[in-house]
Amino acid sequence: MSTAAAERPVWNRVGLRIGAFGAMAILLGASILFAVGAGRFSIDVPRIGEILFAAVMNPDAPLEQMDERIVLLVRLPRVLLAALSGAALAVGGAALQGVFRNPLVSPQVLGISQGAAFGGALAILFGYAGLVLLGMAFVLGLAALVLVGLLSRIDGRTEVITVILAGMIVGALFAALVSIVQFIADPNTSLPAIVYWLMGSFSTATWPRLWLAVPGMGLGLLTVWLLRYRLNLLALEEQEARSLGVNPDRERWYVFIAISLMTGTSVAVAGIIGWIGLVVPHAARILVGEDHRALIPACALLGAAYLTFIDTLARTMTAAEIPLGVLTALIGAPVFAYLLRRHFTEANRA
Amino acid sequence: MIGLENASVSFGSRTLFSGVSFTVSVGRSMAILGPNGRGKTTLLRALLGFQPLAKGSRQAPRVAGYVPQHGASQAKLTGLEVVIMGRAARLGLFGQPSAEDRAAAEQALVEVGACHLAELRYDRMSGGQRQMILIARALATGSPTLVFDEPTSALDLGNQARTLQLLNALRLRRDKAILFTTHDPNHALAAADDVLMMMPGGREIHGPVAEMIDPDKLSELYGVAMSWVGVSGPTGETRRAIVPAFSGIEAVA
Numbered sequence: 123m124s125t126a127a128a129e130r131p132v133w134n135r136v137g138l139r140i141g142a143f144g145a146m147a148i149l150l151g152a153s154i155l156f157a158v159g160a161g162r163f164s165i166d167v168p169r170i171g172e173i174l175f176a177a178v179m180n181p182d183a184p185l186e187q188m189d190e191r192i193v194l195l196v197r198l199p200r201v202l203l204a205a206l207s208g209a210a211l212a213v214g215g216a217a218l219q220g221v222f223r224n225p226l227v228s229p230q231v232l233g234i235s236q237g238a239a240f241g242g243a244l245a246i247l248f249g250y251a252g253l254v255l256l257g258m259a260f261v262l263g264l265a266a267l268v269l270v271g272l273l274s275r276i277d278g279r280t281e282v283i284t285v286i287l288a289g290m291i292v293g294a295l296f297a298a299l300v301s302i303v304q305f306i307a308d309p310n311t312s313l314p315a316i317v318y319w320l321m322g323s324f325s326t327a328t329w330p331r332l333w334l335a336v337p338g339m340g341l342g343l344l345t346v347w348l349l350r351y352r353l354n355l356l357a358l359e360e361q362e363a364r365s366l367g368v369n370p371d372r373e374r375w376y377v378f379i380a381i382s383l384m385t386g387t388s389v390a391v392a393g394i395i396g397w398i399g400l401v402v403p404h405a406a407r408i409l410v411g412e413d414h415r416a417l418i419p420a421c422a423l424l425g426a427a428y429l430t431f432i433d434t435l436a437r438t439m440t441a442a443e444i445p446l447g448v449l450t451a452l453i454g455a456p457v458f459a460y461l462l463r464r465h466f467t468e469a470n471r472a
Numbered sequence: 473m474i475g476l477e478n479a480s481v482s483f484g485s486r487t488l489f490s491g492v493s494f495t496v497s498v499g500r501s502m503a504i505l506g507p508n509g510r511g512k513t514t515l516l517r518a519l520l521g522f523q524p525l526a527k528g529s530r531q532a533p534r535v536a537g538y539v540p541q542h543g544a545s546q547a548k549l550t551g552l553e554v555v556i557m558g559r560a561a562r563l564g565l566f567g568q569p570s571a572e573d574r575a576a577a578e579q580a581l582v583e584v585g586a587c588h589l590a591e592l593r594y595d596r597m598s599g600g601q602r603q604m605i606l607i608a609r610a611l612a613t614g615s616p617t618l619v620f621d622e623p624t625s626a627l628d629l630g631n632q633a634r635t636l637q638l639l640n641a642l643r644l645r646r647d648k649a650i651l652f653t654t655h656d657p658n659h660a661l662a663a664a665d666d667v668l669m670m671m672p673g674g675r676e677i678h679g680p681v682a683e684m685i686d687p688d689k690l691s692e693l694y695g696v697a698m699s700w701v702g703v704s705g706p707t708g709e710t711r712r713a714i715v716p717a718f719s720g721i722e723a724v725a
């Protein structure tokens with residue numbers, strides 16, 4: 123009797139979890155279909171299926187129809203890039219929050235995005251694009267994170283408030299450096315390129331750009347996913363983790379490098395898109411809890427669905443595109459404010 | 473086996489202790505007594521390798537079965553999940569706990585008598601319940617040693633009694649080297665074979681409980697007069713406990 127009573131809640135939890143992941147997968151599928159179909163030239167779902175099926179069966183056939191070209195050359199790479207970036211940014215945020223033991227940190231709050239932006243702007247200034255731009259965005263994003271880590275570590279302890287303040291300082295420093303680059307950039311060539319790129323948009327998405335983003339984001343996502351149980355251990359107090367045989371000082375860096383890789387790549391291909399790494403993990407925690415083994419895949423699915431949807435809104439709400447950063451901030455800022463208040467109310471009561 | 477050999481720790485110019493040597497072998501249990509600020513916690517940290525030694529050496533397994541005072545306090549995980557973390561050293565960097573790790577964790581919960589906590593959320597547990605989970609986690613590491621940092625400090629008397637009973641049961645199994653710090657000499661009587669006293673003035677002495685728990689030594693240790701009293705146990709037997717004569721306690725005419 124006691125075993126049956128003890129097993130039932132576990133069964134319910136497994137069922138709930140399968141249900142939650144099923145719902146998230148359906149949400150992502152719906153979001154992608156909506157994104158491919160919606161726009162100035164609206165295409166219905168059966169026709170999308172037909173086009174995709176034909177393209178898979180016969181990839182070399184010339185694209186004669188207007189809607190075929192829109193789906194396969196314009197919208198599909200854009201939608202997939204948005205989905206991949208959304209997954210990477212959300213997973214990066216969740217991993218960062220685990221390692222810092224704090225739900226308020228994100229690549230943007232910690233200045234990683236600004237560091238990556240400086241790297242990218244510098245690359246454009248010197249006339250580089252593609253892989254060089256991506257590499258510089260990664261390296262300087264990582265440099266920003268290292269700076270924040272060093273600034274906020276006092277006597278071997280890292281306090282939440284010090285991390286956020288150090289992130290602001292480093293973010294401001296790199297934002298200033300971006301301004302310097304813009305100031306000295308050629309107003310006819312590199313300046314517009316930098317400004318346009320930094321605003322954050324998937325409007326320039328093409329298949330080659332998607333392929334450029336896949337290795338960095340894929341490697342970052344894979345690394346964090348492989349480390350998903352380690353993240354539970356890294357979320358413990360440092361000495362406690364060490365006493366269990368974990369080496370937090372070293373293992374944390376594997377997470378940091380993966381996050382910088384994902385953030386740097388996303389900044390390189392789509393500019394700074396803020397708030398995803400904050401809003402999505404928060405929603406995912408409500409749905410599946412704090413265990414990173416469930417949280418990381420949930421963030422990947424939800425992040426992909428969320429950014430695909432937001433990008434579609436940015437593209438279709440008005441005749442001209444609304445910058446993506448504006449929309450994500452409009453939703454993200456209130457969520458951050460709410461999290462901040464709840465965090466310190468809980469801290470006061472504890 | 474766990475211990476220190478001629479170990480010294482200093483913070484800047486201030487020396488907390490120097491030339492401390494002791495070992496706890498498998499099958500023995502040692503209590504560490506000492507006044508506040510004398511360095512009990514630092515001694516444990518030094519033993520576990522969290523605090524660099526200015527001099528001397530330490531001997532401890534890589535995973536020492538450490539039971540912190542407040543562990544995993546933010547973890548919104550079930551009791552069982554927290555216990556499974558004790559298996560971390562056996563998992564690779566990319567490893568996931570297996571059914572075997574889960575079984576070991578469940579076994580550890582059985583050993584501490586806390587199976588009913590397996591599915592409860594750790595962050596919603598009471599101090600006494602968390603203590604049991606952390607002890608089970610230390611057992612789940614499979615380490616030949618157990619190191620407790622003031623295992624009873626935040627507990628009421630009932631929970632102290634339960635924790636001491638568990639400590640004593642672990643001692644009587646004689647298959648681990650056990651070390652714990654405490655403020656109450658009666659805890660040493662209840663669950664230790666040996667006592668290490670960190671006396672005022674930078675002197676450390678150690679020996680078997682029967683020699684060390686002594687009114688004179690304890691009066692010197694804490695600066696409070698101590699004496700033996702007889703206490704009736706639940707079945708009518710009389711047990712010896714040692715209590716302080718706090719000056720506010722009214723004198724008997």
